[in-house]
Amino acid sequence: MLNNDQIAAASRILYGHWQAGTKLDALEAPLQPRDRADGYAIQAALESRSNEKPFGWKIAATSEAGQKHINVAGPMAGRILAETVIADGGTASMKGNEMRVGEPEFAFRMGRDLPPRASAYSVAEVLAAVATLHPAIEIPDSRFADFVSAGEAQLIADNACAHLFVLGSPTTADWRARDLVEERPEITLRGQRHVGHGRNVLGDPRVALAWLANELRALGITLRAGEVVTTGTCHPPLPIAAGDRLAADFGVLGKVSVKFE
Secondary structure (H helix, E strand, O other): OOOHHHHHHHHHHHHHHHHHOOOEOOOOHHHOOOOHHHHHHHHHHHHOOOOOOOOEEEEEOOOHHHHHHHOOOOOEEEEEOHHHEEEOOOEEOOOOOOOOEEEEEEEEEEOOOEOOOOOOOOHHHHHHOEEEEEEEEEEOOOOEOOOOOOOHHHHHHOHHHOOEEEEOOOOOOOHHHOOHHHOOOEEEEOOEEEEOOHHHOOOOHHHHHHHHHHHHHHHOOOEOOOOEEEEEEOOOOEEOOOOOEEEEEOHHHOEEEEEEO
């Protein structure tokens, strides 16, 4: 287990590279996280470097394509910092972004707290705590030059590849009555149409949301009212470049878009 000084040093390095838009090969051996617990400890220290209230959480690698993209075996939680959120229809900078992909996602804003407890939360309990559903786009990136070989613990420390995030308006449709597994959002990029699938998100975006709540529970963290959870891409990551516009149409659930420069 890393000590507090090592955790602080590792988070300072990663946060510095994020701010500068630069990359590193790996953390120095004494600062490398040994396991997921170390990774989450470094990630928590990243949050303390932000001057704004936490915006929410992301889940990385909830699809097979996402897991292959960063070479991990399963999901990882990451923090969405308020300063990384871009308005719907806004413009995202490509500066320093080496991953260069966009991901259409289902996002949930919590309506009440889910504090740590001994037993796991059920999907039904987590959904009962949700206030609103939103279409969203995540623009991930890593501070590691070779994120494919960085490994799970370092990627968790690297905030699970969190970078930029776009949140659409809350849906006015009765999303609780719909089968999110079979939602098929249409994504347009450079004049091409792509079709996502809700089942790509850990089999069900609602299951992914419950996974996040229980991952935080195990870490002793409260998922708080007002926080947004984006549940992972419903389509294999789509390559993006400066000048592109990525739009995701979730049908009755709403639309979201972002431009890149």
